[in-house]
Amino acid sequence: MLSKEQKIEKLEEFIKRDKFSEEAWNQRGLLPSSDEMSQELNAFFNTTAQKLIKNIEKNCASKTLQKTFNSQLATLEKDDFDTEENEFVCDLLYELASLVEVEISEDLNNWLYGSTLDTISYLQEMFESQKKVEIIEQVCTKCSSMIEFIIKDIDDHTAQTDWLVAECVTCLELNLIPTGKNIRLQNYGTYLVKEQLDGKDYNQHQAIQYLEHLKKSPK
Template sequence: MNAFDYVGLQSLKHKHMPDNQSTITKLIAFKERDKFSSSAWEERGLNPSPDDEMSHYLQQFFNDCAAGLADAVENEASPAKLKSLLKRYLGKIKYRDYDTEEGEFICDLFEEMAHIIGVNINDDLNNWLHGRTLNVLWKLKSIFNKTKPAEIQFTSCTGCEVELETHIISKQEGIPDQGWMIVRCNNCNEFNLLSFGKGIRQIQFINYGWIETLPPDKFNHTQALTRLQQVRTYRR
């Protein structure tokens, strides 16, 4: 699929309904951003990738993907077609060519584009990152693990005020506090900071997803809030 250049994308501004225009504008911003700059790596707590050739390739790859999606939006493609297109781009990248941190970085960028066009490809990203068999096993475990929780906690999402539901499946004395967790609300995609205290042996997230754990020996509350803001800024 031919990629739109910047001028071509800008020329669409007067030709679309507001929703389409908003989507195209976000894709333009995504395309223009230096997605693999040194600061982009550092914001993830990682050293910049020493492989400039790899970063250049991925930058161009994601630019082409954003342009292809913009082309599809311009032609009023359905959500199903947009999702199929995004999945085809994901299929062009081989996970074995990248280490774990690079793979997670790639998944985050695909998730960002999926959010822009309003589709969900989380299962495909999990299959790509972890392998289809492991992903299926995780799903089966969640289906059959219906143990009554020892405790249920609710925390209001800072974005939409939906109650984020946490099931404490089991507790055990002597287990230290695991620190802060950055999570994402399934309802509004807002990032939140949660902490569950000591003695948590097994836990289940009901209506939100885990993003990152901030260990207490490296993050106090103020530092955790700073990291939360970095995640909000980077992953929106």
Template structure:
């Protein structure tokens, strides 16, 4: 563990070649240096904990503190995913399950406040319509069960979902007038507001998610 943490500390994490390996143009030197220093601060603290025989809980607490030093508003989507890749690497070195924290930091709340998901309520709701499409990888049925519709509710988002059968990420476009629903064999990962994303931009975002979570 100590050797891996020392290696991570010395690595030139935001060199031009590292950006190019991700198919991206480098961020500014100032921003790259900021990310480098914040990551190394966290790594240094993990090294101290390792030297003192820290518990898994202590490592996880330090990772959370380190991630909190990154202000999301300072970084674009690609930079945030790059940061998360490195925190994932650190978490694997210290043998901590940190994916949930990274997903929350990266994507925020999974459900838009405009959408009420029927499955979170007690009891069952009658399904009035079923939307279905095939997973692009395993061809399993990705079904969305509509339990209530109401005129005037806009078609506000593209849904990025994860197939329960194979783990592939897919995009679902549900349409308007949906008041409440529940999911079939998939998990909701991210919602892309149509006021911010065209269909082509949403597809690009889908590919980014596939890359980051592969």
């Protein structure tokens, strides 16, 4: 469990980050949205994080933090964004909720897919129309919490392996996640991407060596 000071520090780091940079879109295997849309979404998330900081400074209960998320979420019109933008929004909100240890999965699900019946219908349609989707679970090397992500758009003809250096949101440990070219990872908010290593420059041994170097480097 993070302390009050640690939560505020992580939220401040979140605010400083360009959450909708070209690199952030590329990591999801997507073309960037317009600058106007990206700026609008950055402003939304910064405002949300600032409100959470104020809640934490006042020692508000988890229910108050959850109400802050819900009130902010209510200001977003899902129809204003495409499917990939909506998924990006939900992933970042889940990340924020994880930082302050609040559970909002059901709220995000209702916003993204609608009622339970709508969700079942959507999942059935997705299952019937899309290729196999693989959910990956990787245990954090420090705290043993589960790092979860979904792999989409797999290119079966790609042999090259790329690597993500990911920070566990529970204990801040750096972990190495193997990926591949033309693979899109959808983050469930259990990790933060710190760096992406190109498989042309790093084999497995080199990637592990680089990870250990980062762990020893001063933060």
